[in-house]
Amino acid sequence: MKEYRTINKIAGPLVFVEKTEPVAYGELVNIVLFDGTIKRGQVLDTSDELVVVQIFETTTGIGKDSGVRFTGETIKMPVGREMLGRILSGGGKPIDGGPEIVPEKRLDITGAAINPYARGMPADFIQTGISTIDGTNTLVRGQKLPIFSGAGLPHNNVALQIARQAKVPGSTESFAVVFAAMGITKEEANYFMQDFERTGALERAVVFLNLADDPAVERIITPRLALTTAEYLAFELGMHVLVILTDMTNYCEALRQIGAAREEVPGRRGYPGYMYTDLACIYERAGMIKGQKGSVTQIPILTMPGDDITHPIPDLTGYITEGQIVVNRELHRKGIYPPINVLPSLSRLMNLGIGKGHTREDHKKVSDQMYAGYAEGNDLRGLVAIVGKDALSERDRLLLEFADLFENRFVRQGYDEDRSIEDTLNLGWDLLSTLPVEQLTRIDRDLINKYHPKFKAGAKKV
């Protein structure tokens, strides 16, 4: 392989190489330092005169005397069944002291888009055992449902609880977890690893770790490596894969860093204008394929800077993903776990995975009614602060109480408490029965007669 020594400029993570033979766009590049160390990079811009290479690690040690080798192929990743149970670096190298991965296949890490015509429709309900998700923001197989959180909130616990408890009731198909950490601290990583080990989840997991002190640019490829692995497990081995990506905010920061180094015209808040497309190329790698076993379900986690949901990172994510689970500081302060605020949370694919044949016929309407009640009760809290409880009408007083009950009984649950969907819905009915039955305008009478605690057993019907 030809080695060039024509580096002309090094700026941030970018290396500019002159006078090369034709180099392909997107090609993998190895840069050889004087001591023999090899650093990897990728071609971002290529022409006869100049090739721009983005390095995935630090540029420490790269100089004009470093050798540049163009490998002639785009970045590929070795994948295989053996990867289950392994811990890899953010760049895909084993760091658990075990042997190198013996590849069954080498796959391009950018991954191609699933042809929308070939996609299977997600419809399998995943029971996470968390009422606020199962009951009101249901997750289905093949969905991408991010957790929007803030610094200092227990989003990691929520993600772990989902990973631990997620199952499709009545199904025995094999499933796996792919966990990709981007820029999280060693402490956080340990927390995840301990929980995986405690629950035995590690043997069916593949872990990619890019820690806070690992090179920021490496974060650009970490989620791609994780998703390539997930696609292999799902579409070649027929497994149902849950992918957890944390923290997407760090990924976007890395993206901004490279954009700035390339002197690109920045978009909102300095993030590159193509961030939507770039994030879409990650999130859209969730789904199912018609006529094939296996699925990729994604739970990306991101911390909203300043708890601001309109910040470009959560904003663009929300436009791509199929809903969001919002972790809320106020609930956390009240001591409620999991502090999921259902009001701004949403699952777009919920309607495909619930109802008769999936969960229970009353699911949608119970969920809507609880939403409406909680939203109204929550609004009334503001009013109570001004006029006091006594000035409320009977209707409003009941709604206010409903909101409290909802938070304390429906939202609140234990870290290891695994509620079945039946339990969740019955709990919902219990809470709704504190409201006058005429107020349940979103539920039809047949369902009330069948499930409402006050009517289902007795002869009394509405």
Next chain:
Amino acid sequence: MEVKEKKTKEAKQGVLKRIAGPVVTAVNLDAHMYDVVKVGKEELMGEVIKIQGENVIIQVYEDTSGIRPGEPVSNTGLSLAAELGPGLLTSIYDGIQRPLAVLVDKMGNFIERGVSAPGLSHEKKWTFKPIAKVGQTVEPGTIIGEVQETNIVHKIMIPPNAKAGKVKVIRSGDFTVDETVCVLEDGREFPMIQRWPVRVPRPVKEKKNPTIPLITGQRILDGLFPIAKGGTAAIPGPFGSGKTVTQQQLAKWSDAEIVVYIGCGERGNEMTEVLTEFPHLEDPKSGKPLMERTVLIANTSNMPVAAREASVYTGITIAEYFRDMGYDVSLMADSTSRWAEAMREISSRLEEMPGEEGYPAYLAARLSEFYERAGLVTSLNGDPGSVSVIGAVSPPGGDFSEPVTQNTLRIVKVFWALDAKLSQRRHFPAINWLNSYSLYLEALQGYYDKEVSPEWNKIRSWAMEVLQKEAELQEIVQLVGSDALPEAEQVTIEVARMIREIFLQQNAYDSVDTFCDMTKQYDMMKAIKLFADLAYAAQLAGVSPAQINAVKSKGELPQIKFIKDYKPELAKIEKQMDTEFSALRSAA
């Protein structure tokens, strides 16, 4: 989309000089703006977007990884064109009109590159029924024959850019789209297919002002903020406020004859939902599967960005083609913000001077050119046809002051403002009744008077007034609580709640409530008005608001939404309302 090389011009080969993402530079290429070129050994499709001295700058519709400087570039000499003819309906295309079903056969479940596929099947035979007679003079736009494509009759026309002439031969029977069906006396031969450059609007004889509403079956749209056939509307809203559901509801239930749905830079699973659902849904008018009148374009967010830019043009060209046959077409673009972002991305790669928020300075011009392709027209052959355009806008952070929303609002006539607060409350469709508007109200008044009821316009204004009044009262309620309001205004609050919960809220997932025709809308609103009249009268007679709120028949009214044959039930409720109120009045 397949592009045939122009036979008259010798194809010139150029050489690639630079590759940086979807934008590449070639030299030694004889090119004109917007020529379609084939890039590299794999012949990836691209389009010329800038010429600068020796350099020709090309946007490539496919992924460019692995392409090297020095590879060949050839010019087809044609601009990006859509293939128009039988076979369009029920199809699903990517942004450059490649049929996705054919791509699955050719390259499997994932979209690889370097595969071209024609927009129409060139093998399938269609039964052509001639209409033009031998000796007849045919002009651009003249319908020369028909093909029963689905339950829709596909009319075969002389292309708009052809010259007039006399028919010498007109055939009848089964033909592929390429076979000649008509020969003119001057020897020109016409097959069923025509090609039209997507960036050029198809010509019409005249554009007219719209006077007929596009009935969508959605109460808040038809009832309060209607769009006319041939009109334009925008639906801006933050994520999760229900843009896509509203767009899909319109695609399903609007009374257009043809629907073109563009999924531009949106989610793959959403397109799958449309694809799975549409064949099972029936058109409320014809009873045929909705898919039979639908053309889908799906360029999801992770498919190449240049093809996303083209998808909107491909879609509107197909819409115009059906309009020229004399059909009412509605086009949904979800989302125009992603289209604008594609423009921004290409523009920034061209290192153009950015305008507001990094969008190119020509953003406003492109948006208005696109929306202006809507309209109620007299087509070249004299038939009336229309294209209604409904564009979703996804403003960052839900902030309507951003450039795409603002530039769109300057052009469109109808504004359906989605509101995250409403959707959080599960008030769907989450369209804010105070911020939204329709500038077609006056133009459509005549239609409502004649087709619905002379009372309709009055009752609509009444409902808007109540809602407006409620908004004012709510401000007071926020401060002092509702019990502190005068009794008449407590009734107003209750009536407004009924308008919101009964009339405005509509359940897209309920088999009956998903579509509500104008008569039912009128009857529902009339029932609410009846309640209001009785309630105000009772209040004057001394009945307390609490007693009014406890009226039983009021609680029955929401059920009407879910009953298909609602008239008997509604009459019963209205009668009960009357009885209950007279009892209250006499007791007071």
